[in-house]
Amino acid sequence: MIMNNNLYKACLLALLALGGLTACRDTMNELRDGSVVKEKQNQSDLDHYIEQEFTKPYNIEVYYRYKESEISRNWVTSPARESNSIQFINVMKYLFLQPYEQLMGKDFVRRFSPQALVLNGTLGYNPPPANTNTKASTVNGVKIVFMNMNNFDFPTMKDEYARWEEYIESDPSWAASQKAWLDGINNGYLAKLKDSYLRTVFHESAHTFHQRVEYSKDFDKISNLDYKQANAINGWSRDGKNSLHYGFITNYASQESHEDFAELFGNYIVLTPEEWNARLASADVVPEGRTLSGKAIIEKKLDFMRTYMQNQWHLDIDSLRKYVQSRYPEFARQDFSQIHLNK
Numbered sequence: 001m002i003m004n005n006n007l008y009k010a011c012l013l014a015l016l017a018l019g020g021l022t023a024c025r026d027t028m029n030e031l032r033d034g035s036v037v038k039e040k041q042n043q044s045d046l047d048h049y050i051e052q053e054f055t056k057p058y059n060i061e062v063y064y065r066y067k068e069s070e071i072s073r074n075w076v077t078s079p080a081r082e083s084n085s086i087q088f089i090n091v092m093k094y095l096f097l098q099p100y101e102q103l104m105g106k107d108f109v110r111r112f113s114p115q116a117l118v119l120n121g122t123l124g125y126n127p128p129p130a131n132t133n134t135k136a137s138t139v140n141g142v143k144i145v146f147m148n149m150n151n152f153d154f155p156t157m158k159d160e161y162a163r164w165e166e167y168i169e170s171d172p173s174w175a176a177s178q179k180a181w182l183d184g185i186n187n188g189y190l191a192k193l194k195d196s197y198l199r200t201v202f203h204e205s206a207h208t209f210h211q212r213v214e215y216s217k218d219f220d221k222i223s224n225l226d227y228k229q230a231n232a233i234n235g236w237s238r239d240g241k242n243s244l245h246y247g248f249i250t251n252y253a254s255q256e257s258h259e260d261f262a263e264l265f266g267n268y269i270v271l272t273p274e275e276w277n278a279r280l281a282s283a284d285v286v287p288e289g290r291t292l293s294g295k296a297i298i299e300k301k302l303d304f305m306r307t308y309m310q311n312q313w314h315l316d317i318d319s320l321r322k323y324v325q326s327r328y329p330e331f332a333r334q335d336f337s338q339i340h341l342n343k
Contacts, residue, residue: 044082046082048341049089053089054089054093057110058097058106058109058110059110059113060113060117061115061116061117062085062116063118063119064079064085064149066078075120075124075147077120077123077124077147078120078122079120079121080119081149084119084121084150084151085149086338087152087153087336087337088119088146088149088197090334090338090339091154091193091336092117094327094334095193095198095324095327096205097109097113099320099324099327100112100205100320102323103315103316103319104314104315112209112313113208114138114143114201114208115142116143117146118144118145118146119149120145120147120148120149121148121149122148122150123147123148124137124147135196135200136196136197136200138200140211144204146197146200147196152197154193154332154336156333157182157185157332157333158333158335160178161182161332161333164178164179182332186328186329186331193331194270194271198270199267199270200266202266202269203262203265203266204262206261206262207258209313210258210261213312215261215305215312216304216308219260219261219301219304219308222300223247223257223297226246226248226254227255227256227257228254228255230255232251232253232254232255232259233252235254241287242282242294243294244279244282244285244294245286245293246287246290246294246297247292247301248263248294249267249268249298250263250267260301261301261305264301264302264305265305265317267279268305268317269320269321272325272328280295280298281295283295283297283298305317306318
């Protein structure tokens, strides 16, 4: 197989940064294992499926082939495998597009969804001096670059669910044990999915709302004195403080008000009531010199968001949350590895 010049440069950069052949070899392995790095080729079934399920109905482009113009040169990364890309597309349909459409209609989804999803196989490695990995990156809420696609793998457990159902009456003890095992797998799948993917896409969709019609400055005033800008990620630990205690659902939310809004929306939609309440319990602290707990501040922001979304966009965020999470229990039962083309 012949590497193109751009990929060769990426591989060479990894070699220089890491001081060894490992990253270069990993990149070559990614290419041989079903990745697609071809500038000109016939439309595959996956291309037709993306057009059928994403581009035509929702005006969303999905780039799963390595395309240098869509990738920052700051990262060393590799292409996504087609098999993992199929799973990603189907999961986004199941937990993002379909719940939104079911609640608000297709035209609404077209208006308030990112317009492009770019899929990369590995984490975006940031060479020295950073020596860090990027999970996802966004461009103004319009384009989301998702990393680590080649670890986006949720094998279906549908046969195991069928076996559990078969023994519910004849062997209830075994069936109960099987169900507990399946619930553990399902919860593990969801935890992995929420962390790097699902929360991100809902976060970015939140930006599309305020970019069209800005919410009242009253939201900004709630935490105006505590936004940390570039120090949002590491500033809290450096100062020996907890961002939750100051009314931020994550450290990143404390960057500025728009990120605060989007992080609150993304986390509220994807976290279960139990997970959300646990987060609020951790925030139920009044810092020294303050009069409100972090929990009270977060709830105040959430009430503001709830009113803005309902009055401005007729979107009931609690109903959206319910629609999304109603699909959680059946997640591991789904087979996300298949594509079904219309004839």
